[in-house]
Amino acid sequence: MVDVYNIKSPFIGENVILRAIEITDLEEIMKYFNTYETRLGLGNIIPFSSKQEEDWIRRSIENYSKGIEYNFVIEHIETKEFLGTCGIGSFSTTSRSAELGIGIHNPENFDKGYGTDAMICLMKFGFRIQNLHRIELGVYSYNERAHHVYKKLGWKEVGRKREAYFLQGKYYDCIIMDILEHEFEEKYGKE
Numbered sequence: 210m211v212d213v214y215n216i217k218s219p220f221i222g223e224n225v226i227l228r229a230i231e232i233t234d235l236e237e238i239m240k241y242f243n244t245y246e247t248r249l250g251l252g253n254i255i256p257f258s259s260k261q262e263e264d265w266i267r268r269s270i271e272n273y274s275k276g277i278e279y280n281f282v283i284e285h286i287e288t289k290e291f292l293g294t295c296g297i298g299s300f301s302t303t304s305r306s307a308e309l310g311i312g313i314h315n316p317e318n319f320d321k322g323y324g325t326d327a328m329i330c331l332m333k334f335g336f337r338i339q340n341l342h343r344i345e346l347g348v349y350s351y352n353e354r355a356h357h358v359y360k361k362l363g364w365k366e367v368g369r370k371r372e373a374y375f376l377q378g379k380y381y382d383c384i385i386m387d388i389l390e391h392e393f394e395e396k397y398g399k400e
């Protein structure tokens with residue numbers, strides 16, 4: 210029999226923890242979320258107001274209660290520094306599939322392993338807690354860091370929305386990537 214008490218929490222990574230979003234996170238979100246480099250990765254460079262972000266937090270909490278979407282704060286496990294947010298939503302209960310998104314907010318925190326760490330937690334949540342069969346994401350073709358991280362973690366490119374995003378005079382593809390339950394298990398085991 211599996212001893213569930215000896216299985217590590219999927220919300221705890223090497224250096225990050227995924228925790229619930231609070232209304233009080235608004236101040237931290239507003240510090241770096243509108244940074245151009247961060248917003249480039251997310252594919253929407255138009256700055257968000259604090260009211261829009263507060264609405265997003267409130268919606269996240271409501272959607273969590275309805276089981277529609279689960280967004281988390283990525284926090285440093287020791288310093289408790291707010292690093293960003295991530296989540297899974299757009300669930301199809303029939304196909305057991307969903308979509309994933311992630312953002313480390315302060316560019317000074319890029320390339321420190323936090324995104325990789327948080328992605329592994331989020332995949333564990335998706336496959337082992339939500340019992341998903343498939344998770345999908347979209348990444349803009351210029352976002353080479355994110356593309357590299359997803360490939361490293363076992364995600365596969367399944368197609369491209371060609372020239373789907375116009376930015377500063379040029380069109381960029383949106384690369385669709387996914388990972389299946391068995392691929393996740395082969396790479397990360399069952400616990």
Ligand SMILES: CC(C)(COP(=O)(O)OP(=O)(O)OC[C@H]1O[C@@H](n2cnc3c(N)ncnc32)[C@H](O)[C@@H]1OP(=O)(O)O)[C@@H](O)C(=O)NCCC(=O)NCCS
Nearest residue numbers: 250311312313319320321322323324325348353354355357
């Ligand atoms: C994309 C993102 C989640 C990655 O998280 P991160 O913490 O910065 O990344 P990590 O430190 O875990 O890993 C970075 C990896 O990318 C590599 N990398 C960095 N810049 C790169 C580039 N220009 N091209 C290719 N690889 C690059 C690093 O060498 C490292 O590789 P390694 O793990 O094999 O050594 C984070 O940078 C982020 O949130 N960016 C802003 C928003 C965003 O783009 N979100 C994703 C939308 S799809």
